[in-house]
Amino acid sequence: MSLMACASSPKGRDGVDVHRPVVADEARYNKGNLKPYTVRGRTYQPVIPKVGHEETGTASWYGHESPNRHTADGEVFVADGISAAHKTFPLPSIAEVTNLDNGKTIRVRVNDRGPFSNGRIIDLSRGAAKALGVYTTGTAKVRVKFLGPAEPLTASLVHAVPSDDRQSYIVQLGAFSQRDNAERVRDKIDDAHVDRRGDIYIVYIGPYMGAASAEKHRQKAIDAGFTGAILKRAD
Template sequence: MRAIGRGIGTSGAALALLGALSACGGGNFRPVSDMPVRIGKPYTVRGTTYVPADQPGYDLVGYASWYGSESGNRTANGERFRPGWITAAHTSLPLPAYVEVTALDTGRTILVRINDRGPFSRGRIIDLSRGAAEELGIRGQGHAAVRVRAVDPSEKDRKKLRKGKPAEGRPRVGADELAVLRARLAASGNDAGR
């Protein structure tokens, strides 16, 4: 009886070890989490230095692009990049951060989770995942004029985004506000990002 019990214990330990090792086979990606929030050190890409910072009042107009061919790569946050998820890359916001992105052509607004660094192309202020670009309705364009605004969403929306799902729908921005945002874009000099 004792030998059988010991054999089961050894088998159980072997199964536990096998399970632990199989979990490691995914490339040591960080689990999707909102903690810890990382600001990060300044870094330089192609001669431009970026300084990550907590920016609670961040509200900028410019151009968004999207990316998706990096499927499975590690994001700057250490998570696995999943192109269908509603995520984005930003040069300086904390990782993770949450922003509302509004398409200035349509007024459509979505909530996005920032978990990567970029874009490093002149005139771009955010690089959306393919899933986020589809949700915003700009995937076919390649790039689009947008407003990016830092927000503090509900835990319900955070949880959805951490699982790759879209957050609750946001109201469309009205024509008057869109006109103001387009004027801000023209005055900002970011209009060259087309």
């Protein structure tokens, strides 16, 4: 039975069905997240597939990140929200995911990168995994259909950062085991710093007050070629 057709599908605070996130009329993809990026020595090239493009493979789920951890496109990750990570879909976008083991179907907001395990094609948030029946099994065989760009962020889909956020954030540009490598990266961007944390050297810019302000600087860093730039709370 499809969850999308179920009359009891849960609603967000503004009444939107969280299993049916809206596809936008116009593409508003994060351009920085359409650039190639490298993870564990493998380079991935994001693409904008045709609407209706389908992939079949294994889905997994993730939900153990620290509070207010940000997704690849700068949104706040909420483990119990309805979202997902994909290696190459444009961000943010909407995908339809069908659990081929039980027939359940939901729509998810794709706003993060992953999974980077062989044979897995999509990583579901914990909330999406529960809705799709993947939470208890850990993985499931799924069909993923690309539907198009996502509407701008709303509280019912993924929680936004409060406008009165007083937390301080940095934009992490990279992490290195050798100080020389970290310093070479630092010298490529104005006002960057190197901070040693244990055996790792962190290259960052900031801090900035509030995630919204920090995100603007993250986008500038991405445009400058730092496609792996992420937001982190300042210590």
